[in-house]
Amino acid sequence: MSTDNSNDILVHAEGGVMTITLNRLSRKNSITSAMYALMRDAIARARDDAAIRVVVFQGHETVFCAGNDIGDFQNAPPAGEESPVFGFLSGIATFPKPLLASVCGPAVGIGTTMLLHCDLVYAGDNAAFSLPFVNLGLCPEAASSLLIPQMFGYHRAAEALLLGEPFMAEAALEVGLVNRVLPPTEASNYAQSIARKLAAKPISSLVETKRLMKQGQQQAVLQQMVEEGASFGRMLREPAAKEAFTAFMEKRRPDFSRI
Numbered sequence: 001m002s003t004d005n006s007n008d009i010l011v012h013a014e015g016g017v018m019t020i021t022l023n024r025l026s027r028k029n030s031i032t033s034a035m036y037a038l039m040r041d042a043i044a045r046a047r048d049d050a051a052i053r054v055v056v057f058q059g060h061e062t063v064f065c066a067g068n069d070i071g072d073f074q075n076a077p078p079a080g081e082e083s084p085v086f087g088f089l090s091g092i093a094t095f096p097k098p099l100l101a102s103v104c105g106p107a108v109g110i111g112t113t114m115l116l117h118c119d120l121v122y123a124g125d126n127a128a129f130s131l132p133f134v135n136l137g138l139c140p141e142a143a144s145s146l147l148i149p150q151m152f153g154y155h156r157a158a159e160a161l162l163l164g165e166p167f168m169a170e171a172a173l174e175v176g177l178v179n180r181v182l183p184p185t186e187a188s189n190y191a192q193s194i195a196r197k198l199a200a201k202p203i204s205s206l207v208e209t210k211r212l213m214k215q216g217q218q219q220a221v222l223q224q225m226v227e228e229g230a231s232f233g234r235m236l237r238e239p240a241a242k243e244a245f246t247a248f249m250e251k252r253r254p255d256f257s258r259i
């Protein structure tokens with residue numbers, strides 16, 4: 001089911017802006033281990049390369065990301081802090097320079113939680129965010145169990161994380177997950193224009209400002225990611241997740257009545 005094609009992630013650098021594009025439309029931009037590794041490595045390059053001042057994530061006008069590849073979850077579940085997904089998540093959580101995202105269409109699971117580590121998020125009005133971890137027999141990742149309650153307020157976080165139902169761009173704007181809602185045809189260009197504006201600013205001031213905003217929580221975020229990762233890894237192998245993944249593959253509703 002999963003492919004290890006490096007075209008699934010496109011990395012383009014121009015004018016101080018690195019753009020990382022999820023490009024696996026046939027699978028709705030769901031992310032395999034190989035894709036996490038490519039994004040982890042691109043982020044590490046962007047961190048070290050003085051010529052890169054800003055990074056932008058984007059998908060397609062119709063879909064940002066359908067979350068983790070379900071086949072990969074079954075065949076090659078992530079194993080701890082050495083896994084590509086953990087490397088990617090800790091890389092974006094500690095990335096010192098501005099990180100932007102342009103999001104259109106579905107943004108499922110990590111397609112939403114990765115945005116918590118972006119500084120600016122621009123959404124198409126077709127964006128649909130969802131955190132279906134419970135529905136998959138799993139638990140939150142990417143420190144979302146810490147950051148979503150802080151951002152949304154507890155009750156709206158509980159709604160998003162316990163029910164796992166999609167919420168649209170306007171609701172995401174209201175809770176502060178996105179900065180601006182645009183027509184899907186304009187979101188990517190708008191994000192690029194903001195990225196260019198940032199790339200023209202003094203990098204030392206951008207980095208120091210971001211560091212000062214983030215430093216109070218950095219350790220707590222990383223600690224939460226480790227704790228979530230341990231639970232997530234265990235739950236991936238348990239009956240509820242197995243039933244959810246099998247049901248997804250068989251295109252039926254999962255039956256948790258005996259679990």
Ligand code: COA
Binds near residue numbers: 028031065067069
């Ligand atoms: N992993 C693997 N394959 C996936 C996938 C995923 N996360 N998401 C979608 N696909 C595949 C589908 O199985 C389908 O394959 P097929 O053409 O062989 O039938 C193809 O991509 C198209 O998906 P489809 O569901 O038909 O598209 P849609 O436009 O109706 O819905 C989504 C798009 C993103 C809403 C829907 O695909 C979805 O909910 N995906 C699963 C999300 C999920 O639970 N992710 C895990 C989060 S932790």
